Amino acid sequence: MTILSIVFLPFAASLLILLLSPKLQKLDVGKTLGAVVAAVPLIVFSLIISLIGQAAHTFHIPWVESYGIELSFLVDGLSILFGMLISGIGLLVVIYSTWYLSDKEDKVKFYIYLMMFMGAMLGVVFSNNLIGLFTFWELTSISSFLLIGFWYHKEASRYGAMKALIITGFGGIAMLAGFVLLYAITDTFDISKILTMGDVIRSSSLYVPALVLIFLGCATKSAQFPFHVWLPNAMEAPTPISAYLHSATMVKAGLFLVARLSPAFSGTAFWTCLVAGAGLTTMLVGGVLAIRQTDLKGLLAYSTISQLGMIMAMFGFGTQYSVEAAIVHILNHASFKAALFMVVGIIDHGCGTRDLKYVGNLKKDMPHSFKIALVGCLSMAGLPIFGGFISKEMFYESALHIPFVTVPGLIPAFVVFASIFTFAYSFKFLIWGFFKEAPGHPPKHAHEAPMLGWISAAILASIAVLLGVAPGLFSHSILEPAAAAVSGQPAHLHLALWHGVNTPLVMSLFTVIPGTFLFLRLNKVTAFQSKIAAKLPHFNPNFLYNRGFLGGIPSVARRSLLQIQSGYLKRYLFMIVSFVITAVLLFSLFKGWTLSYDGLTAAGITIPQLLTFTLIVCAALATIRFKNRISAILSLGMTGFLVAFFYVLMGAPDLALTQFLVEAISVILILLVFYLVPPYFEEKTHKTAKSLDVVLSVFVGVVMTYYMAMVMDSHFTESIAHYYLEMSEKLAGGRNVVNVVIVDFRGFDTMGEISVFSIAALAVYAMLKLKKKPKLGKEGDSGL
């Protein structure tokens, strides 16, 4: 039950705020609402703490049992670690937001979205059913869309929210397809069962497509290259949201899923190639782009991309040690990145801008923020005595021992190269922001935030220090079970700052020295980068998204919509008839029927038959040829009467009788109505259009002729008529079998017919009698 409260408490809170929102809007809630809401992540956090130490277990509530879909939760080290991050950082973010959001902001809406997002994230990490996980996953996409677009009056916010939704939504769909393939392999949606079937999955022929599709979901969510483009635009969100989404939650969901499914998928060359390849590329691209940012939040955005790539790479290496390193770094990154985001929010508030062109030398004006940023940046740069140092050393160590890579030294050299940028952007944040004087002046004189503003960041920074000086505090209870859940083997972490002089330490040295050099030459490097960017404006995934996606798809949609939904009845009918007749043609062709000439000409023909047929053809053609409407109606009536005569020839006297009566009434009715409408008008149809009509009509005629010839020439199943012929007199006491069938055996058909008739009569009455409402239609939305 604990697990249910963990996942659904935030949703309940969200719903409750929503229901109370009319009242809350009226009351001046101020900071009280934030304080009340903070109770939710606090409770959730304590509940998750209470789960620590329990053996991995699941909790099921059946849902769609026949498809193996159920509400099922898995509690193990990995979900507990993520759950703690989500609720713990969620708590700090809520506290921070009470300071950050001014009273003018719609706080009610903010907390509704935030709680919904938190619930969805908790659902993702605790899910034990792929379909459940997918549902929560999409909920995170939707709620993050709402959060990123919180300031929806800004164009950039809407663009960023849309971009995040489209890219992660696309990944989500791919992921669902991957889940279905996974189901095809394992025959279950239950994650805990799937994780034990690694060998079956890896040897399946669907392994590669399933992995690629699921990884698309993870890569879009975790902003891996080239899907990283949504993340910088998502920075338009209020800073508490950025701190939350991009340190511990949204972007970590992709990493989480990679970690979660590691036991099922990892351990192959393809896995390492795909996951580590994507991760390493992203790490480098993010780092290279981060150093040229002057917007502090943009810098953090690209650094987040880079860090996510680094963690992804560690999962991709797939060794026991690399998984442990990844888990440690997830915790480190969450702490220092959330703290840094919060510092940016403080700078933004205090200076009115967060652009390094205008802000700098904040060391004295913002003493608390400076200390927090110092810890955060040094941890991010991977320097001792902070947590980031430990995980970076582990990263280097794991890069030295990678399976499936035959070129020695390639990966270690690459990770050192990529880390040089990490070092440089961390120092850019720190030195430019707090020591160097900025070229411009900020709109406001810099001032420190009150304690409510920096306390959350300070807590996170202390955690970052603790992770460095006393990593043992976390390793046994939290990190080891998490790593064990990912690798499938018991994990033993020996985290320490000093391991003696070893290869990773030497690699760190090779990071710090060129990193310092790069940092000192930063202006020249970024100028060079800008030059390249200006020369290659199209060499950019953003260009593809804007032009190809935002520009292309709607215009294709618009064009095809205008073609399909033209509003011309004729075009609709043309399409419907073409489709149906093509279907009939294909059906008759692929049925494998053959026409025999002898069979078709076998039966002879009598004079009345020949006469009727000829006259029907003449009357039908006359109906379309006559320019005068009276003649056309009479020709139609003629056709009807001849069809009645045809029924006589076919041994159906009842039909003939009915047809005569109906046709007579029809002709009278049509004549009456035609009297009320004007004569035929001259149709100004384009010649091509006219010939198209003729072509389609002739085509329909030919296909139907062919089809009918086939039908008549073939012998299908035995008719069930003998039953009616036998039973007609015995059961119903009638000799006219057709009548008996209508009123007795198939009486319900007749009842349906009568209903149709009554409905038609009602409709006719309504159309004749009802007056047109004068205003209707002006507001009417249908223009067609």
Place this chain on the structure above:
Amino acid sequence: MKILLPMVIGVLFASGTYLILQKNILKLVLGFSLLGHAANVILITSGWIGDGQVPILGGDARVPFVDPIPQALVLTAIVIGFAATAFLLVLALRVYRDFHTSNIDEVRGSRG
């Protein structure tokens, strides 16, 4: 006969199709009516067995009966076809009264 009947049906379908592709709403009504005939004829034809006997019991037991089921179906279809024709006609009338045109292309985009 076996070769002629499909052709008759083909002509009925072709003329019906041509009429429903026209712009005059009255021609549409005529077209649907023709298509209705065509469909009924198809059904009846499928129950045809050469020189069959009318399915009324009590005649010569040696002569096979014509299949009564398509007949029963078509009987229903004729009546429903009539209902549909009547409905379409009144719809045409209403369109003319409200839009003052019997050209359906002109009805397009009007907001009555």
